[in-house]
Amino acid sequence: MNVYKFGGASVKDAEGVKNLFKIINTQRENLIIVVSAMGKMTDALEVLCNSYFGKTGNIAEVFQRIQDFHQQIIRDLFGSADSEVNARVEALYQELDTILKSDPSLCYDYEYDRIICFGELLSTTIIAAYLEKQGRKAKFTDIRKCLITDQNYRNACVDIELSAQLCRKTFNFQDTFMYITQGFIAGTTTNQTTTLGREGSDYTAALLANLLDAEDVTIWKDVPGIMNADPKIYENTEIISKLSYKEAIELSNCGAKVIHPKTIKPLQNKGIPLFVRSFLYPESHGSVIRELDEKLKLPPIYINKGDQLLLTLSPRDFSFIAEEKLSRIFATLAKYRLRLNLMQNSAITFSFCIDYNEAIFESFIDELHDEYEVLYNKNVRLLTIRHYNEDIIQQLTSHKNVLVEQRSRLTARFVVADN
Numbered sequence: 001m002n003v004y005k006f007g008g009a010s011v012k013d014a015e016g017v018k019n020l021f022k023i024i025n026t027q028r029e030n031l032i033i034v035v036s037a038m039g040k041m042t043d044a045l046e047v048l049c050n051s052y053f054g055k056t057g058n059i060a061e062v063f064q065r066i067q068d069f070h071q072q073i074i075r076d077l078f079g080s081a082d083s084e085v086n087a088r089v090e091a092l093y094q095e096l097d098t099i100l101k102s103d104p105s106l107c108y109d110y111e112y113d114r115i116i117c118f119g120e121l122l123s124t125t126i127i128a129a130y131l132e133k134q135g136r137k138a139k140f141t142d143i144r145k146c147l148i149t150d151q152n153y154r155n156a157c158v159d160i161e162l163s164a165q166l167c168r169k170t171f172n173f174q175d176t177f178m179y180i181t182q183g184f185i186a187g188t189t190t191n192q193t194t195t196l197g198r199e200g201s202d203y204t205a206a207l208l209a210n211l212l213d214a215e216d217v218t219i220w221k222d223v224p225g226i227m228n229a230d231p232k233i234y235e236n237t238e239i240i241s242k243l244s245y246k247e248a249i250e251l252s253n254c255g256a257k258v259i260h261p262k263t264i265k266p267l268q269n270k271g272i273p274l275f276v277r278s279f280l281y282p283e284s285h286g287s288v289i290r291e292l293d294e295k296l297k298l299p300p301i302y303i304n305k306g307d308q309l310l311l312t313l314s315p316r317d318f319s320f321i322a323e324e325k326l327s328r329i330f331a332t333l334a335k336y337r338l339r340l341n342l343m344q345n346s347a348i349t350f351s352f353c354i355d356y357n358e359a360i361f362e363s364f365i366d367e368l369h370d371e372y373e374v375l376y377n378k379n380v381r382l383l384t385i386r387h388y389n390e391d392i393i394q395q396l397t398s399h400k401n402v403l404v405e406q407r408s409r410l411t412a413r414f415v416v417a418d419n
């Protein structure tokens with residue numbers, strides 16, 4: 001059995017859906033198709049959720065834009081005559097409308113998950129109907145019934161044992177050899193919707209592959225494979241055709257957007273290969289991530305993580321930054337769900353980089369202020385160079401304002417202020 005994952009970029013319009021059909025149509029093995037929301041629909045649903053929760057009043061307008069986007073794709077795929085797909089999609093709009101007309105609870109994260117899931121529910125409903133129309137029926141499966149998580153809304157943690165049982169029952173391949181299901185979303189034992197963290201559909205594909213012992217996973221992207229840098233930012237990038245799991249974990253963890261960081265572990269645990277291939281050139285092999293015996297000679301790989309906040313804390317009482325202080329700083333980071341992207345300490349300072357988040361910036365700093373003098377730089381970027389050499393460091397950092405620098409045997413990291 002294989003798992004294919006199609007992200008938002010691959011199904012951003014009717015042409016994308018037709019292309020998905022062409023790709024899966026060549027497949028002869030048992031297959032699970034995992035799909036994300038179409039195009040930028042998760043961003044649009046976030047705006048809708050914020051309007052609903054903050055009662056800002058333009059709910060109807062945003063909701064209409066979301067419906068118009070999907071209706072255009074439906075018209076392009078089915079013409080105006082297909083009433084069945086329209087009925088299914090209309091039922092989803094109704095369900096969402098009912099939520100939007102009720103008063104929100106006090107829990108933003110709960111409201112977020114029950115609204116944001118409609119991106120994936122709409123995309124899989126439309127694509128399932130299109131595949132059926134083309135004569136390649138894929139069984140529509142609501143992942144929320146079998147991928148079970150705790151109630152940590154927006155960043156839920158999967159109950160592996162229960163999900164394994166339920167997923168094996170659901171994806172049993174007895175009456176079909178193809179399923180279509182949603183990435184990113186999941187459910188609780190009490191039928192609440194949860195999500196696995198933004199861009200978590202790659203992770204869903206890896207989880208399903210692990211739970212069902214898939215042969216391999218392919219994620220279809222708008223790039224030829226894993227490149228030595230983001231081809232949308234840098235020129236003259238080259239494809240890396242083979243990578244070890246360990247290397248892939250390091251890259252995604254440093255911010256290489258091409259794979260979600262949580263994706264690799266479930267695959268590594270079962271030795272399942274991950275292919276990253278281009279949906280634009282499906283005949284090309286792309287990249288494969290797997291257990292590798294040989295030591296690969298890799299070119300310098302560089303990752304640019306923008307919109308970072310660099311903070312430097314110095315205790316007001318001039319005491320040392322020791323374990324107790326660090327553990328309190330970590331607890332504050334965990335409270336705000338902030339992930340450390342880089343850290344460095346001296347006797348009386350602790351510096352770290354996190355993703356900048358306007359919504360919590362002030363209260364986070366306020367919380368640290370009593371105990372520390374807090375200095376910060378907004379709008380910096382974190383540049384990571386794996387397998388570095390002096391030439392590439394020179395090329396990427398010369399004439400730049402480097403605020404922090406760290407080097408280990410394989411990795412060099414720089415916090416850079418561009419202005």
Ligand SMILES: Nc1ncnc2c1ncn2[C@@H]1O[C@H](COP(=O)(O)OP(=O)(O)O)[C@@H](O)[C@H]1O
Nearest residue numbers: 007008009223225226227229230232256257258
């Ligand atoms: N090293 C890299 N190799 C390839 N793509 C990369 C790399 N680093 C960042 N990217 C970016 O990742 C994007 C694909 O990931 P993403 O947009 O999350 O896909 P999707 O949402 O379709 O799953 C590419 O368009 C590219 O800009």
Ligand SMILES: N[C@@H](CC(=O)OP(=O)(O)O)C(=O)O
Nearest residue numbers: 007008036042198199200201
């Ligand atoms: N739609 C979700 C999940 C996801 O993984 O999407 P994509 O595969 O398009 O990155 C998001 O945008 O966060």
